[in-house]
Amino acid sequence: MSNQAQEADNQRTTGKGKSRKINIxxxxxxxVTQIMHWPSLSQLAELYEVTALCDISPLVLETLGKRWNVGxxxxxxxxxxxxxDIDAVLVASPHAFHAEVTLAAIAAGKHVLxxxxxxxxxxxxxxxxxxxxxxxxxxxxxxxxxxxPAFLYACxxxxxxxxxxxxxxxxxxxxxxxxxxxxxxxxxDNHLLKALQEEASRRDEELVIEALGxxxxxxxxxxxxxxxxxxxxxxxxxxxxxGMPAEVLFAAQRAGGRxxxxxxxxxxxxxxxxxxxxxxPRFDAHLEVFGEQKTLRVQYDTPYVRNLPIRVIxxxxxxxxxxxxxxxxxxxxxxxxxxxxxxxNNVTENRLPKSGPEDFLLDLELFTQMVQxxx
Numbered sequence: 001m002s003n004q005a006q007e008a009d010n011q012r013t014t015g016k017g018k019s020r021k022i023n024i025x026x027x028x029x030x031x032v033t034q035i036m037h038w039p040s041l042s043q044l045a046e047l048y049e050v051t052a053l054c055d056i057s058p059l060v061l062e063t064l065g066k067r068w069n070v071g072x073x074x075x076x077x078x079x080x081x082x083x084x085d086i087d088a089v090l091v092a093s094p095h096a097f098h099a100e101v102t103l104a105a106i107a108a109g110k111h112v113l114x115x116x117x118x119x120x121x122x123x124x125x126x127x128x129x130x131x132x133x134x135x136x137x138x139x140x141x142x143x144x145x146x147x148x149p150a151f152l153y154a155c156x157x158x159x160x161x162x163x164x165x166x167x168x169x170x171x172x173x174x175x176x177x178x179x180x181x182x183x184x185x186x187x188x189d190n191h192l193l194k195a196l197q198e199e200a201s202r203r204d205e206e207l208v209i210e211a212l213g214x215x216x217x218x219x220x221x222x223x224x225x226x227x228x229x230x231x232x233x234x235x236x237x238x239x240x241x242x243g244m245p246a247e248v249l250f251a252a253q254r255a256g257g258r259x260x261x262x263x264x265x266x267x268x269x270x271x272x273x274x275x276x277x278x279x280x281p282r283f284d285a286h287l288e289v290f291g292e293q294k295t296l297r298v299q300y301d302t303p304y305v306r307n308l309p310i311r312v313i314x315x316x317x318x319x320x321x322x323x324x325x326x327x328x329x330x331x332x333x334x335x336x337x338x339x340x341x342x343x344x345n346n347v348t349e350n351r352l353p354k355s356g357p358e359d360f361l362l363d364l365e366l367f368t369q370m371v372q373x374x375x
Contacts, residue, residue, distance in 0.1 A: 029057075055075065081108040
């Protein structure tokens with residue numbers, strides 16, 4: 001850990017500083033920052049203060065700076081991470097820039113909460129792992145589903161289910177805009193310079209080609225992007241709930257890469273995975289584990305409406321020839337708030353996050369196996 005980051009941590013944990021708050025710089029002020037991260041940080045005002053914003057759009061930057069009363073604004077992430085009034089950085093830029101911003105923040109001695117995916121390919125991931133190990137700052141990947149109280153409840157409950165016979169991971173949803181446009185007012189720059197948009201697309205394409213080991217068919221590239229985006233939530237949660245599979249038995253894509261199916265080998269059982277994006281404004285994401293005498297299901301709803309309940313549904317024999325189903329809602333609260341609480345504890349207690357860089361590498365290993373089977 002750098003001297004600057006260590007001193008900031010010492011002040012917070014010993015109480016010698018003026019405040020126990022962590023100062024946050026945000027890189028990327030798009031919809032997930034506006035709808036989810038900013039309200040979560042505002043709710044945790046006793047823990048965090050946002051002291052700087054960065055976005056490639058001057059319009060978005062200036063509008064949100066005034067609205068959120070943040071005076072330090074930058075269009076270059078290198079300017080933001082170098083600021084002395086920043087302890088940690090939220091990386092919420094487009095996926096293709098996650099690694100660059102994360103590495104710059106680590107080099108500047110800042111802790112990092114990076115939205116999923118942490119990066120686009122294994123080379124970038126290994127660079128981040130090496131940089132984090134050298135600096136000893138906290139790097140946490142934004143898998144908020146894994147920090148939800150209902151999910152933690154399920155992780156304990158699945159240990160009591162006995163031998164697992166089968167498992168399923170499913171995630172079907174309509175495009176996020178179908179819900180966002182009805183529930184949120186997002187500040188956007190509809191006149192962003194075309195050159196900036198083209199640069200982001202070019203970098204994304206280069207990193208995907210590098211990840212796939214060649215210029216694959218467009219449907220395979222689309223499938224890989226879906227894995228990095230939506231599927232990374234699902235498979236990361238699967239790994240924590242039931243462990244890392246031995247191998248991928250089967251994988252296929254259809255509809256131009258927008259629908260995926262796979263089967264994971266756990267030795268004594270198989271976990272079936274299916275996902276797709278359609279035009280129905282609903283969100284159906286769940287993990288389900290089947291035992292001999294009990295089943296357990298974690299049911300998620302859209303993350304773009306705050307504080308929607310995440311439920312754990314268990315079904316078992318009642319011992320009298322019938323069935324008992326319990327629909328549990330362990331706690332109120334939003335998963336984004338839960339992950340920010342965990343990040344605070346990780347930083348102030350110098351703990352490695354469960355969703356750290358090395359953990360994300362396991363997701364990339366699964367994606368690589370899946371790509372080999374589909375294309």
